Amino acid sequence: MISPFQNNNNFRKFESLYIWKLLTENRGNSLPWYLAVSLNHMPAKYLICRSIPCKFPNLTNVNEQDLWEELTNLTEDFLEKWKLIKSGNTDLKPEIIHQRKTSLLDLNVELVKRMLTHCNFCRWNCRIDRSLDQKENLEKKISNSRLKKKKVGTCQLESTSRVGSYFHHRGEEIIFRGTNGSGTIFFTSCNMRCSFCQNGDISTDKENGIPITPYNLALMVWQLRMEGCHNINWVGGDPTIHLHTITQAINILDSFEITWINSTNIKKNINYIESIKSDKYFNDSFSQNTANAFYKNSMFNSPQIWNSNFFMSTETTNILRTIMDAWLPDLKFGPGKCALELSRTPWYWETVTTNLKHIHEWGEDFIVRHLIMPNHLECCTKPILDWIAKNMPDIQLNIMDQYHPDNLCDPLSPHFKESYKEISRSPTENELKTAYRYANDLNLNFKPLSYEKMCFP
Numbered sequence: 001m002i003s004p005f006q007n008n009n010n011f012r013k014f015e016s017l018y019i020w021k022l023l024t025e026n027r028g029n030s031l032p033w034y035l036a037v038s039l040n041h042m043p044a045k046y047l048i049c050r051s052i053p054c055k056f057p058n059l060t061n062v063n064e065q066d067l068w069e070e071l072t073n074l075t076e077d078f079l080e081k082w083k084l085i086k087s088g089n090t091d092l093k094p095e096i097i098h099q100r101k102t103s104l105l106d107l108n109v110e111l112v113k114r115m116l117t118h119c120n121f122c123r124w125n126c127r128i129d130r131s132l133d134q135k136e137n138l139e140k141k142i143s144n145s146r147l148k149k150k151k152v153g154t155c156q157l158e159s160t161s162r163v164g165s166y167f168h169h170r171g172e173e174i175i176f177r178g179t180n181g182s183g184t185i186f187f188t189s190c191n192m193r194c195s196f197c198q199n200g201d202i203s204t205d206k207e208n209g210i211p212i213t214p215y216n217l218a219l220m221v222w223q224l225r226m227e228g229c230h231n232i233n234w235v236g237g238d239p240t241i242h243l244h245t246i247t248q249a250i251n252i253l254d255s256f257e258i259t260w261i262n263s264t265n266i267k268k269n270i271n272y273i274e275s276i277k278s279d280k281y282f283n284d285s286f287s288q289n290t291a292n293a294f295y296k297n298s299m300f301n302s303p304q305i306w307n308s309n310f311f312m313s314t315e316t317t318n319i320l321r322t323i324m325d326a327w328l329p330d331l332k333f334g335p336g337k338c339a340l341e342l343s344r345t346p347w348y349w350e351t352v353t354t355n356l357k358h359i360h361e362w363g364e365d366f367i368v369r370h371l372i373m374p375n376h377l378e379c380c381t382k383p384i385l386d387w388i389a390k391n392m393p394d395i396q397l398n399i400m401d402q403y404h405p406d407n408l409c410d411p412l413s414p415h416f417k418e419s420y421k422e423i424s425r426s427p428t429e430n431e432l433k434t435a436y437r438y439a440n441d442l443n444l445n446f447k448p449l450s451y452e453k454m455c456f457p
């Protein structure tokens with residue numbers, strides 16, 4: 001008898017997409033780990049992470065320095081196990097995943113909670129205590145007094161995370177949108193201030209969407225995957241500034257049980273999160289279709305994608321290393337002053353390229369996105385392509401042509417600023433052709449993903 005897990009039409013269609021053949025034939029990384037997890041042939045990294053035991057039974061009593069040292073040691077254990085799993089020489093046992101002893105995944109969550117108290121999630125390194133709103137809310141309950149205005153960092157956030165929308169994204173690269181969409185979760189606010197932001201409604205409005213707990217976030221992940229999404233796509237704004245909520249949500253994914261779906265409590269939570277779900281047509285299958293969502297029929301499984309501006313701290317990158325199955329970084333600006341002038345972001349080039357070098361050295365699955373901007377070929381596009389050719393010529397690259405003036409650069413908007421006039425138009429055909437010709441002359445792997453929408457609309 002064929003089990004429903006083998007007889008999954010969704011996976012068959014995804015696996016047989018022509019893009020995989022193109023990427024494999026092309027030079028460089030064809031994201032084999034990501035594909036294997038998406039098809040449930042391999043367990044997601046967070047499951048492997050859960051199987052690595054931590055030497056501290058009670059993490060809250062351990063000082064932060066010792067926790068970081070334990071992370072360094074356990075990352076080595078993780079990498080060893082990951083290698084064995086990839087080669088088929090070992091596998092995960094459900095009883096170990098479900099035993100709930102302290103693990104590398106718990107260690108990551110605890111470290112992120114500590115980071116929140118002196119926030120260094122990203123390169124701004126604001127060092128403010130973002131956990132205070134939880135503590136103060138508690139105090140408020142006790143004293144019933146008014147909250148004082150608190151100091152916030154560049155992202156303007158305290159500890160509460162908000163999600164603007166979540167849905168099956170049909171506009172991502174075909175390897176992510178596939179046939180059923182990429183399970184995308186859009187967080188509010190951002191740690192960069194791009195004048196041209198194409199998601200300005202959520203990145204500049206920190207009150208957009210609804211407040212979300214780790215539990216409800218995990219429920220979104222669960223729902224999207226059960227509905228057949230090929231992955232979970234963490235994005236914003238930027239996901240980095242919500243690292244604490246995301247890691248806590250991932251940490252409870254493996255404790256979800258299918259039998260909960262019809263319980264009254266879950267239904268209440270589903271009604272809450274569905275107020276911001278932008279697609280409704282898959283919902284009927286949510287309670288039945290487990291075929292998309294499990295590794296070995298018993299472990300909830302989904303590839304995790306970090307879709308980010310990559311302006312994160314080294315500590316954040318090290319945490320995410322054992323949790324993210326694929327990475328989707330932007331490389332927007334060259335090494336000059338453009339990041340400062342267009343995004344009011346210092347240290348951009350050194351931060352993003354350092355993070356890119358890390359994931360490349362680690363052998364991670366990733367593609368780099370670069371958006372061609374008008375009047376920024378010489379200062380941004382060409383130096384970026386030169387840097388990739390020199391440092392990581394084997395990667396898959398998506399050179400995007402869809403820039404349009406938005407946010408503060410839109411001449412039709414009341415928020416338009418004259419100082420952004422140089423980017424207040426779409427790139428010309430000549431600019432686009434010059435960028436693609438330049439990438440071609442450097443022999444970069446950009447054609448399958450940059451041109452795919454012409455072939456796979």
Ligand code: SF4
Nearest residue numbers: 119122125126153155
């Ligand atoms: S996430 Fe970044 S911008 Fe926000 S408070 Fe932390 S370090 Fe500052």
